[in-house]
Amino acid sequence: MIKVLISFGTRPEAIKMAPLIQCLKQDSRFEVKVLVTAQHREMLDQVLDAFNIHTDFDLNLMQKNQSLNKLSANILNSMDEVYDQYRPHIVLVHGDTLSAFVVAQSAFYNQIDIGHVEAGLRTYNLKSPWPEEGNRQLISKIASLHFAPTALAALCLEQEKIKSESIFITGNTVIDALLSASEQKLPLPKNYDMSEFIFKNHTKKILITGHRRENFGQGFINICQAIKDLALKNPQIEFIYPVHMNPNVKDTVFNLLKDINNISLLPPQSYFEFVNLMKNSDLILTDSGGIQEEAPSLGIPVLVMRDTTERQEAVDAGTVKLVGTTESSIKFWVEKLLVDRDFYQKMSQSSNPYGDGKASLRIKDILLENYST
Structure with missing residues (x-):
């Protein structure tokens, strides 16, 4: 039996690891344990509940205004006890969070x-996104298997002298x-008083x-001022903003x-609820990485409020526009998207470069190939 420890700490990681957890747990050849650091607590728990994910190890390390150094030390200090209780053949981490890097470091x-899911994304600018770009580059140096979402991500790894036989698209x-x-009946979003948010017809x-750290301060002031001006100028348009809980944002x-x-x-x-929001939107303004990957599958143009993106494939495909x-x-x-119908149609009808919904099955097959005895 292949023993797998799947680790994550934030809401986006949980969403992206959920289908992989479900896929592996449905196969009797795997023994799967789930570890959460709870780098995000409340938002993480929402996803665990939504996907009915049971955690075997919960480090519960979220603290208010916790520094990255302190969080790193707390994760490292907790992991030896985890490995004393459960020693897997491989630890799977996702993406570029601090949780992913430090858990990978502890496994090393x-x-x-270490298996790195969503490997090979790059901006090659260690300051943007910060600290995510550093985290994912560091994970690549110590990972055993690299699950790249696209050919470009795989190429980045190969150019960094990662062994090609360890890279899988x-x-x-x-x-x-x-x-x-998106195939399910989706719940309505919630207001702050927990009443249902009703879409205007x-x-x-x-x-x-x-929510990006590099936008804290003047970046978020600029973003909000632009939204305010757009809303006042276009009263017939509904602007919907689920606000991140970080005080720097909220x-x-x-x-x-x-x-x-x-x-x-x-x-x-x-x-x-958020998928419902996306499906009912005509346009998305974001600094998120994951939404750049998701929205094209729903035919929704995305404007990315960042100076760099590690999702260059979406930019090249025309589904995403980097606007700073x-x-x-x-x-x-x-x-421009509101008034230029041709431009809108071009963005909304471009194909999604991030896959066909079978990534988890491919990762399962790769693990079987590498760890079956």
Whole structure:
């Protein structure tokens, strides 16, 4: 039996690992244990509940205003006890979070193989996104198996002298999760008072998300000011913003965007509620990585409020436009999509480069090939 420890700590990681957990647990050739660091607590628990994921190890390390150094030390200090109780053949981590890097580091120190899901994404700018770009590059140096979502990601790994026989193009597991969720009857989003958020009929809807550390401060002020100006100029359009709980985000958003009639500020949503929001949107403004991968499968253009992106495939495919965080750029590209029908159709009809919903099955087959005795 192949013993696998799957680790994650944040809401996006949980969403992307959920279909893989389900896939492996359905196969009797695998023994799967799930570890969460709880780098995000409340938002993580929403996903665990939504996908009915049982955790075997919960480090529960979330603390208010915790530094990255302290979180790193707490994760490392906790992992030896985990390995004393359960020693897997391989630890699977996802992407570029601090949890992913430090758990991978702990496995490396214990001479346990590491499988990196969503490997090979790069901006080659260690300051953007920070600290994610550093985390994912460091994981690549110590991982045994690299599950690249696209050919470009695989090429980046090969150019970094990663052994080609350890690199596998699988597609992205987030598409597995999205396609499965979108086939279901989805719940309505929730307001802060937990009442159901009702979509307005016959109005265009712009969905907004934002949480990146590199945008804290002036970047978020610019983003919110641009949204405010757009909303006041276009009262017939509904702007919907599920607000991240981080005070660096929430305080700025509420200071600048509350009490504007056509802006709806919502709490963080469960995964299935958020998929409902995406499906009902005409345009998405975001600094998220995962949404750049998901929205193209739903035919929704995405404007990315960042200066760099590690999802260059989406930019090249035309499903995503990188617009930065200046007010003028954000407003220009939103208004262009609102008035230029040909441009909108070109973005919405481009094909998704991130997969066909079968990434988890491919990863399972690779693990069987490498660890079956």
